[in-house]
Amino acid sequence: MGNRNNDLKKKRERDRKINQQIESDRKVYEREAKLLVLGTGDSGKSTFIKQTQLLFRDGFSEDEKRTFKKAIRINLIRHTKLLIKACRTLEIELSSQNEEIADLFLEVKPDSNGNLSKKIVNDIKILWDDTAFKGSFEKRSQFQIPDTAYHYFDNIDEVAKEDYTPSNVDILNCRIATSGVKVIEFPLSGIPTKIIDVGGQRSERRKWIHQFEDTTLVIYVVAISEYDQKLYEDESINRLHESLALFETTCKNYFLKKKDFLVLFNKKDIFKEKIKKIDLNVCFQKYKGGCQYKKATNYIKKRFFRRWKSGKRKLHHMFTIGTNTKNVKLVFNLVQEVIYEIFSKQGIL
Ligand SMILES: Nc1nc2c(ncn2[C@@H]2O[C@H](COP(=O)(O)OP(=O)(O)OP(=O)(O)O)[C@@H](O)[C@H]2O)c(=O)[nH]1
Numbered sequence: 001m002g003n004r005n006n007d008l009k010k011k012r013e014r015d016r017k018i019n020q021q022i023e024s025d026r027k028v029y030e031r032e033a034k035l036l037v038l039g040t041g042d043s044g045k046s047t048f049i050k051q052t053q054l055l056f057r058d059g060f061s062e063d064e065k066r067t068f069k070k071a072i073r074i075n076l077i078r079h080t081k082l083l084i085k086a087c088r089t090l091e092i093e094l095s096s097q098n099e100e101i102a103d104l105f106l107e108v109k110p111d112s113n114g115n116l117s118k119k120i121v122n123d124i125k126i127l128w129d130d131t132a133f134k135g136s137f138e139k140r141s142q143f144q145i146p147d148t149a150y151h152y153f154d155n156i157d158e159v160a161k162e163d164y165t166p167s168n169v170d171i172l173n174c175r176i177a178t179s180g181v182k183v184i185e186f187p188l189s190g191i192p193t194k195i196i197d198v199g200g201q202r203s204e205r206r207k208w209i210h211q212f213e214d215t216t217l218v219i220y221v222v223a224i225s226e227y228d229q230k231l232y233e234d235e236s237i238n239r240l241h242e243s244l245a246l247f248e249t250t251c252k253n254y255f256l257k258k259k260d261f262l263v264l265f266n267k268k269d270i271f272k273e274k275i276k277k278i279d280l281n282v283c284f285q286k287y288k289g290g291c292q293y294k295k296a297t298n299y300i301k302k303r304f305f306r307r308w309k310s311g312k313r314k315l316h317h318m319f320t321i322g323t324n325t326k327n328v329k330l331v332f333n334l335v336q337e338v339i340y341e342i343f344s345k346q347g348i349l
């Protein structure tokens with residue numbers, strides 16, 4: 001009898017300890033913030049994730065630097081070919097000597113290790129020095145090439161060096177479209193935080209739903225500078241129209257319809273320059289504010305806010321430059337405030 005009582009006591013104590021552990025695990029888990037970064041392709045999502053590595057972790061690993069180095073070099077060849085083809089389509093004539101270089105360049109195959117031969121580097125430099133060739137980059141809203149491509153053309157000598165290691169700026173400007181999901185974990189003022197990066201191109205979006213559960217805050221990234229550009233996946237669609245439609249379906253989504261959102265109106269540096277020359281009415285016919293930065297940004301903001309179906313949740317926003325680390329630090333100051341607000345409401349903090 002005595003033994004049975006003892007066994008029962010021990011079992012109860014064991015159960016109590018297990019329950020205590022489960023409860024403390026639950027509290028830690030609930031305190032963890034999950035930031036889900038969504039938006040169309042090329043809007044700047046991964047750039048924000050890269051910034052968290054610089055701001056809250058040890059930066060980029062040697063492995064990552066090697067991956068970016070290869071991508072930067074392969075992109076240089078790819079982007080040179082894109083500009084050559086654009087010159088042909090837009091009937092931009094190069095000097096006859098450079099036309100010959102361009103013809104031969106279209107046959108170049110990138111080295112599988114991403115090495116650049118002296119001849120390739122030389123040809124790219126000759127073409128980039130040609131004002132007509134360079135001028136085609138200014139017309140890039142008529143074809144598909146990353147805005148940041150010029151950075152590597154301008155710095156080709158550095159990029160081509162044998163012992164080249166990409167700088168943080170090189171990595172932040174490097175375009176690699178995301179396929180699949182990437183998670184970075186970091187502490188945000190003591191709160192364990194996970195940030196989830198997904199691919200934004202149409203074919204990638206069906207993977208999003210698997211990430212929706214337990215989201216604390218949705219960060220929706222819009223590249224406002226894309227108002228005169230066509231979608232990479234479907235050149236009949238305006239990029240900003242696509243982002244607006246995607247924003248609406250995302251905030252109405254069953255799993256996200258009660259979540260707070262932070263909209264990052266990104267690429268404001270490019271927008272600021274572009275709006276001086278190209279009226280926002282190329283995208284929104286009803287817009288009457290002309291080429292004025294303040295009026296145009298307010299109008300875009302209004303168009304997004306109109307699609308927001310509120311309920312009790314909050315819609316935050318900020319105009320951002322994803323490639324600028326100081327600017328992104330401000331974004332995370334706001335994110336931190338918003339997380340505190342959400343957790344306080346839920347009684348977690
Ligand atoms: N000038 C400028 N370039 C930016 C800004 N934000 C991002 N970029 C660049 O825009 C390009 C696209 O950025 P990504 O972060 O790859 O875009 P993404 O949303 O992750 O795209 P997907 O992975 O295809 O969904 C990259 O070349 C970035 O360097 C910005 O605010 N200003």
Ligand SMILES: [Mg+2]
Pocket residue numbers: 045046047176177178197198199200
């Ligand atoms: Mg990405």
